[in-house]
Amino acid sequence: MPHPAPSWASLSQSERLADAPVVRRGGCWWLVSSSGAMLAxxxxxxxxxxxxxxxxxxxxxxxxxxxxxxxxxxxxxREVRR
Incomplete structure (x- = not known):
């Protein structure tokens, strides 16, 4: 069953994984770029x-x-005396 591509217009930098071109949304990892997104x-x-x-x-x-x-x-x- 194909997954609908999410809207990336609201993608914030904090949603990315360590500045990598991947995000997790809806339990799925997506590879993202300026030209679009692809389900991993x-x-x-x-x-x-x-x-x-x-x-x-x-x-x-x-x-x-x-x-x-x-x-x-x-x-x-405190210094411990023995």
């Missing part, structure tokens, strides 16, 4: 995109947590 249907390829998206999300969370880790490391540590 190869399971091995879309599986890699899924893994990459998961890793990017984890990296983004880790970077977002850096200021919190810095604040904690700036707190003076």
């Amino acid at each position: 249907s190869d399971r091995a390829f879309t599986g890699e995109l899924d893994r990459f998206a998961t890793d990017m999300a984890a990296a983004n969370r880790a970077v977002a947590d850096l200021p919190n880790a810095r604040d904690a490391s700036d707190t003076p540590v």
Whole structure:
């Protein structure tokens, strides 16, 4: 069953996967360019995109947590006497 091509007029930079010419909409990966879009249907390829998206999300969370880790490391540590 063919998938209808989504409207890319509303595509924002934040919807792209790490500035790559791919987006995930409606549970499907789409390859996008200025001339149009094409549904990515190869399971091995879309599986890699899924893994990459998961890793990017984890990296983004880790970077977002850096200021919190810095604040904690700036707190003076009491010297422990033995």
